[in-house]
Amino acid sequence: MEYAVTLLLCIIITILVWLWNQTRRAANWPPGPPTIPFLGNLNINFGDLLNEFRKFHQQYGNIYSLVLGSKTVVVINGLDTLKEMFIKHGDVVNQRADTIVTSEITKHKGIASSSGSIWKEHRTFALSTLKDFGFGKRSMEGKILEEVVVFQESIRKTRGNPFNIAPLLRTSVSNVICSVALGSRFEHDDVLFTNIMDSISEVMGHNAMYGTLTYFPFLRYIPGDPLKFGKMKKKAETIYSYIQELIDNHKSTPGLEENDVTNYLDAYIKRQKTENMDSTFTDDQLQKAIFDLLVVGTDTTATALRWFILIILHKPEIQERMRAEIQREVGESKYPSTGDRSNLPYCDSVLHEVLRFGNIAPFPLPHVLTEDINFQGYFIPKHALLIPNLDSVLNDPDIFETPSEFKPTRFLAKDGTLTGKEKVVTFGIGPRICMGESLARMELFLFALSMIQRFKFLPADGDVLPSIFEYNLGLTREPLPFKCRVVECI
Numbered sequence: 001m002e003y004a005v006t007l008l009l010c011i012i013i014t015i016l017v018w019l020w021n022q023t024r025r026a027a028n029w030p031p032g033p034p035t036i037p038f039l040g041n042l043n044i045n046f047g048d049l050l051n052e053f054r055k056f057h058q059q060y061g062n063i064y065s066l067v068l069g070s071k072t073v074v075v076i077n078g079l080d081t082l083k084e085m086f087i088k089h090g091d092v093v094n095q096r097a098d099t100i101v102t103s104e105i106t107k108h109k110g111i112a113s114s115s116g117s118i119w120k121e122h123r124t125f126a127l128s129t130l131k132d133f134g135f136g137k138r139s140m141e142g143k144i145l146e147e148v149v150v151f152q153e154s155i156r157k158t159r160g161n162p163f164n165i166a167p168l169l170r171t172s173v174s175n176v177i178c179s180v181a182l183g184s185r186f187e188h189d190d191v192l193f194t195n196i197m198d199s200i201s202e203v204m205g206h207n208a209m210y211g212t213l214t215y216f217p218f219l220r221y222i223p224g225d226p227l228k229f230g231k232m233k234k235k236a237e238t239i240y241s242y243i244q245e246l247i248d249n250h251k252s253t254p255g256l257e258e259n260d261v262t263n264y265l266d267a268y269i270k271r272q273k274t275e276n277m278d279s280t281f282t283d284d285q286l287q288k289a290i291f292d293l294l295v296v297g298t299d300t301t302a303t304a305l306r307w308f309i310l311i312i313l314h315k316p317e318i319q320e321r322m323r324a325e326i327q328r329e330v331g332e333s334k335y336p337s338t339g340d341r342s343n344l345p346y347c348d349s350v351l352h353e354v355l356r357f358g359n360i361a362p363f364p365l366p367h368v369l370t371e372d373i374n375f376q377g378y379f380i381p382k383h384a385l386l387i388p389n390l391d392s393v394l395n396d397p398d399i400f401e402t403p404s405e406f407k408p409t410r411f412l413a414k415d416g417t418l419t420g421k422e423k424v425v426t427f428g429i430g431p432r433i434c435m436g437e438s439l440a441r442m443e444l445f446l447f448a449l450s451m452i453q454r455f456k457f458l459p460a461d462g463d464v465l466p467s468i469f470e471y472n473l474g475l476t477r478e479p480l481p482f483k484c485r486v487v488e489c490i
């Protein structure tokens with residue numbers, strides 16, 4: 001009996017020591033907030049991560065670590081340190097980490113969540129295919145302008161009455177990516193498509209407290225889905241079913257596959273026919289890749305445009321100055337085009353400031369370290385999760401003076417050209433840098449400038465606009481909902 005009790009005590013003590021060790025920070029790791037035995041850094045403020053990470057950056061410097069459950073998380077801050085980690089060590093940090101999103105929603109497939117050779121193969125395929133259909137080229141402009149025209153028609157229909165512009169922006173921006181990814185676009189009154197757009201917004205924008213499940217999976221057993229992961233998963237499944245239906249319809253259209261390839265989906269199906277049995281070009285991979293293009297491509301860009309509109313509602317002098325520049329350099333008879341960009345430095349500086357101030361994806365999905373490394377005097381163990389903290393650059397007072405101020409002229413040099421724009425790292429750094437950067441920049445330019453050219457944006461009467469300093473932080477950082485009025489000015 002005594003022997004059994006002693007054995008049991010030994011087992012319990014061993015487990016406790018093991019658990020305690022799991023939640024301790026080793027002496028040679030990057031510093032960080034004190035850990036609590038058995039809980040690690042569970043006590044950090046997950047509800048306000050942006051400010052919590054800013055505080056840790058000030059306290060512990062450019063590299064700090066957090067011990068969360070059984071995972072070590074290292075947050076990388078500051079432009080030079082981010083470049084050193086994600087460019088110089090690019091080959092050991094380009095894998096996507098195992099998180100609640102990548103393991104349960106995207107199942108490590110598609111582009112944003114995959115790793116290794118599948119990621120390389122499919123990122124390269126998507127980039128080269130999308131380039132063939134206009135990505136990053138002037139020919140893309142025509143497709144975007146078609147959507148701009150429809151978007152402006154919808155705006156006119158509001159006849160100066162207050163409305164929420166967010167759904168309109170989402171559908172318009174999404175139609176651009178749909179046209180290159182799927183070869184189709186959707187009407188603004190297509191109820192099914194509009195519902196999908198709402199689901200995308202919920203998946204990307206809403207409070208990402210469910211992210212804590214990555215580190216403390218037992219929290220999912222709390223009844224009532226308080227972290228809203230169940231809800232988010234259901235929305236993602238709705239989007240998947242919708243995409244699958246589009247793929248199935250496409251595949252079953254007689255003769256379509258034989259026609260010239262005009263979009264990513266066609267190109268993928270064509271490629272499937274030339275692949276062998278163990279190919280990675282599976283139907284499941286296709287569904288997840290389209291999910292990435294559609295979900296990431298829609299919400300981020302539409303959110304940037306929403307920040308733009310909220311900011312100009314607060315700062316009418318900015319829209320006046322933009323409009324004056326557009327009227328002087330482009331006139332009224334044609335839409336502004338990207339070829340006019342160099343003649344529109346003030347407008348360009350506003351858009352760079354929107355990308356900086358909007359801080360749309362401050363913490364991209366974590367990367368994972370595939371080897372132990374010694375970095376700036378610290379040891380970082382293999383399997384550590386790395387978070388590139390883009391906010392630490394976009395709001396760095398040493399790079400952008402008084403960063404909390406929305407100040408487009410910070411990018412204007414004395415000779416009227418743009419300066420410092422390469423420091424706006426909103427699209428990430430290193431091999432995982434955003435795939436849609438060129439498209440997003442073009443959309444932002446054409447939508448924003450053609451709106452300002454033709455319409456005046458006014459706050460809705462009697463409504464209090466949310467402040468430009470308030471936000472919701474999910475996978476994206478979005479402004480609070482608002483309404484506006486729009487009146488035609490030419």
Ligand code: HEM
Pocket residue numbers: 111112113123177292293296297298300301304360361364365388426427428429431432433434435436437439440
């Ligand atoms: C203003 C708009 C956008 C912003 C701010 C943005 C930002 C980002 C950021 C920060 C990353 C992650 C970088 C990292 O993991 O370190 C990313 C990845 C990605 N973005 Fe964007 N993005 C935007 C628009 C788009 C568009 C229009 C597309 C559509 C093609 C797109 C597709 C992707 C994809 C597929 C990835 C994953 C890349 C990979 O893991 O290899 N994004 N984006």
